[in-house]
Amino acid sequence: MAGNWNNLQVPAGVRDLLPAEAAALRELEQELVAFFQSWGYQEVLTPTFEFVETFQAGSPAGDEGSLYKFIDREGRVLALRPEMTAPIARLVATSLRREALPLRLCYSARVFRYEEPQAGRLREFHQAGVELIGAGGVAADGEIIALAVETLLKAGLKDFRLGIGQVAVTKGVLQDLDLPREAVARIKVALAGKDLVGLERLVDEYSLTGLKRRQLELLATLHGGKEALEEARANFIQTGAAAALAGLEEVWQALTAYGLEKWLFIDLGILRDFDYYTGIVFEGYVPGLGVPVCGGGRYDGLVGQFGYPCPATGFALGLERVLMARGEGQGGGQGGYLVAGRDLAAVLRRARELRRPGVMVIIDGESQNRQEAAARAAARGLALVWVD
Secondary structure (H helix, E strand, C coil), X not given: XXXXXXXXXXXXXXXXXXXXXXXXXXXXXXXXXXXXXXCCCEECCCCCEEECHHHHCCCHHHCCCCCCEEECCCCCEXXXXXXXXXXXXXXXXXXXXXXXXXXXXXXXXXXXXXXXXXXXXXXXXXXXXXXXXXXXXXXXXXXXXXXXXXXXXXXXXXXXXXXXXEHHHHHHHHHHCCCCHHHHHXXXXXXXXXCHHHHHHHHHHCCCCHHHHHHHHHHHHCEECHHHHHHHHHHCXXXXXXXXXXXXXXXXXXXXXXXXXXXXXXXXXXXXXCCCCCCEEEEEECXXXXXXXXXXXXXXXXXXXXCCCCXXXXXXXXXXXXXXXXXXXXXXXXXXEEEEECCHXXXXXXXXXXXXXXXXXEEECCCCCHHHHXXXXXXXXXXXXXXX
């Protein structure tokens, strides 16, 4: 093995977490799960890998190219989970099928996607999120979006905005273009990536004019509050989107009354990465971070694909992205004690007395005197406890 450089490296898109960063991530994870539970959401865990069929409904644009797939010794195709919504939909349709609805479930887990690595986009990363299963309508959509805003605040973010869209409107506009599937897919990529130059090029390439051109331009550029909803209502009526926009307006009014308007804006160009979304969708953005820090929405058809039709909505946060947005590439120290002395048994007893949740206690068996122990404690940012 000597001289083999590969055994010293990790693959592209994955990374080691050093102690401070690992501690910051774990603390954030525990805080968020506890916060979800305070809203009535119960934690669940699903397998890291499942049969590939579980994820086929949730593959981006119906493509399995982002899945890490492998074959077991019995010849069955398995995949590492690329997200948590599809596994939880399967869980609800099987093990929780007899439970009363709605179900409020939460999770924190590693997920895996074979994507091009870049800042804020890894191939293995941590997600925390919630799923509200069996509840439709304005109340459920409002709860999930309100919880998303409150979660970002709980995570320590202040300078963020949450864009809210409605995929029924977006899909209606794309369907009315009457273009081949490949052309629509290219336009979706440009919309999802907020690529206005690329979208303009595609509009010219496919000779889109008049109302079709106007509606695509509005999807990409229409942002704002109530005034954006009014403009959308005036321009998207031909798509049959009146009911969808009315529901979006009801949710907007409820969230405004709740006092969340400063963090929200309308963005009908939001498509999300997965094709199972059916209604209101949203994404959270932080200045300086080129990817959403959170996202989610309504997916009323997904659970039904596992044989248990019911409405559902939810969201997930990328924990590494939250830490990046907070500027915490390195975690902060917890504080605590360094316990030292000449009598090892007494040192051990004193350390046990000091230990409690959230307090770090380190035993120093190397220092020969109080001065040496004090230097070690100061270097670690700990308080010295010397046992005579």
